[in-house]
Amino acid sequence: MTNSTIPTVVLSPFFCEGNEEGKKKARKMLSQGCSEYGVFQVVNHGVPLGLLSRAMDTSKTFFAYPAEEKHKISPDPVALFPAGYNYSRDKLKEDFFMCSPTTTYNVFPSDPPEFRNVMEELFANFSNLGQLVEGILNDCLGLPPNFLKNYNHDRDADLLAVFKYLPATKVGDLGNAPHRDASSITLLFQDEVGGLEFQKNGEWLPVTPTEGAIVVNVGDVIQVLTNNKIMSATHRVVSPKGRTRLSLAYNYNLGGNTWVEPLSQFTQESGPKYRRYLQKEYVALRLKQKAHPPSRNEDRISIDYYAISAQDFGCSSLALENDERVQVLTNKKIMSGIHRVVSPKGRNRLSFVYSYNLEGNTWVEPLSQFTQGTGPKYRGYLQKDYVALRLKQKAHPPSRNEDRITVDYYAISALE
Ligand SMILES: O=C(O)CCC(=O)C(=O)O
Numbered sequence: 001m002t003n004s005t006i007p008t009v010v011l012s013p014f015f016c017e018g019n020e021e022g023k024k025k026a027r028k029m030l031s032q033g034c035s036e037y038g039v040f041q042v043v044n045h046g047v048p049l050g051l052l053s054r055a056m057d058t059s060k061t062f063f064a065y066p067a068e069e070k071h072k073i074s075p076d077p078v079a080l081f082p083a084g085y086n087y088s089r090d091k092l093k094e095d096f097f098m099c100s101p102t103t104t105y106n107v108f109p110s111d112p113p114e115f116r117n118v119m120e121e122l123f124a125n126f127s128n129l130g131q132l133v134e135g136i137l138n139d140c141l142g143l144p145p146n147f148l149k150n151y152n153h154d155r156d157a158d159l160l161a162v163f164k165y166l167p168a169t170k171v172g173d174l175g176n177a178p179h180r181d182a183s184s185i186t187l188l189f190q191d192e193v194g195g196l197e198f199q200k201n202g203e204w205l206p207v208t209p210t211e212g213a214i215v216v217n218v219g220d221v222i223q224v225l226t227n228n229k230i231m232s233a234t235h236r237v238v239s240p241k242g243r244t245r246l247s248l249a250y251n252y253n254l255g256g257n258t259w260v261e262p263l264s265q266f267t268q269e270s271g272p273k274y275r276r277y278l279q280k281e282y283v284a285l286r287l288k289q290k291a292h293p294p295s296r297n298e299d300r301i302s303i304d305y306y307a308i309s310a311q312d313f314g315c316s317s318l319a320l321e322n323d324e325r326v327q328v329l330t331n332k333k334i335m336s337g338i339h340r341v342v343s344p345k346g347r348n349r350l351s352f353v354y355s356y357n358l359e360g361n362t363w364v365e366p367l368s369q370f371t372q373g374t375g376p377k378y379r380g381y382l383q384k385d386y387v388a389l390r391l392k393q394k395a396h397p398p399s400r401n402e403d404r405i406t407v408d409y410y411a412i413s414a415l416e
């Protein structure tokens with residue numbers, strides 16, 4: 001792929017009044033990049049090129065230190081997030097992660113002395129760029145003015161990473177395995193070595209480094225909000241041959257307490273393609289896997305975990321079901337009683353039912369005392385969401401009883 005293949009969006013028109021033509025062109029290129037690849041690159045982006053090269057230089061100096069020096073800022077093993085220095089077990093990648101400077105998670109090396117200031121300055125610049133790109137994307141999607149800005153207002157969830165990719169030891173080595181980002185958007189600055197690739201129609205397309213350009217890829221949040229109108233880009237990094245590669249990646253994320261679900265303007269034709277999820281739960285699932293990676297890359301948790309597919313329905317042949325929360329809390333130690341009522345012959349039948357329910361804002365998930373051997377058999381859910389799903393079906397019952405929603409909807413099965 002040549003440089004011209006992923007669209008280049010010139011952002012200078014957004015730093016001054018007027019120049020409507022320039023803004024229009026930028027929107028066009030951004031839309032094209034989003035819909036064709038989930039990727040585009042920005043130039044004249046407002047992040048000083050001098051700052052970007054200082055960040056690269058100071059990182060290079062840091063990564064060149066002996067291992068024991070770098071391990072001084074290894075992440076706290078019990079911390080929520082691995083801020084600090086990490087390296088991959090296959091020795092193909094080292095990284096430094098930082099959260100927002102407004103949080104308490106960060107650890108910085110004391111050498112090189114400028115490292116912390118440079119990274120914090122870069123964080124602030126990337127944050128501004130993320131907001132600018134998000135605003136343009138908002139308009140390209142035809143969303144109400146400032147919709148994304150108001151929806152995604154918590155910048156404390158953003159992350160900055162510096163990656164050092166080590167030379168391949170054999171053909172086919174990957175410094176970063178194929179994945180999609182859980183972010184809203186990701187900003188990427190790479191050196192001249194190259195190796196970043198995006199997937200389109202099953203084919204891997206390399207992104208040739210363009211001096212000063214910042215690559216932007218769409219993340220899962222935008223994919224879900226737009227109900228797959230814009231897809232989060234699948235990407236990877238091929239290990240460099242005989243040299244090292246450095247990159248800076250800024251995850252313009254979403255606050256953990258925010259619910260993510262397809263926006264109604266994108267669900268008219270096909271209905272929602274994802275169920276609602278809380279961003280922090282998705283991130284926690286992925287972080288857990290980062291610490292204990294599955295042996296096969298296909299087993300990595302991706303946004304497909306929340307996709308609504310045919311397999312999520314029709315698992316049950318029940319007429320009625322109750323006490324399912326006990327089934328979930330006990331991780332199937334106690335099963336919800338399956339029951340039905342046979343119509344009486346030639347007479348009426350009367351009964352009273354009292355449902356001893358759970359308050360709607362309560363989370364239901366297997367209790368840890370029941371998950372030891374097998375792991376949880378259900379993902380967590382908010383009681384009111386489940387009740388709402390069932391009520392919706394009560395109003396519009398599916399034609400086949402097997403299609404009724406049951407607690408199997410939240411079951412963690414091999415299919416997922
Ligand atoms: O280093 C790169 O170019 C890609 C990094 C990446 O994919 C990520 O941080 O999610």
Ligand SMILES: [Fe+2]
Nearest residue numbers: 179180181235
């Ligand atoms: Fe990524």
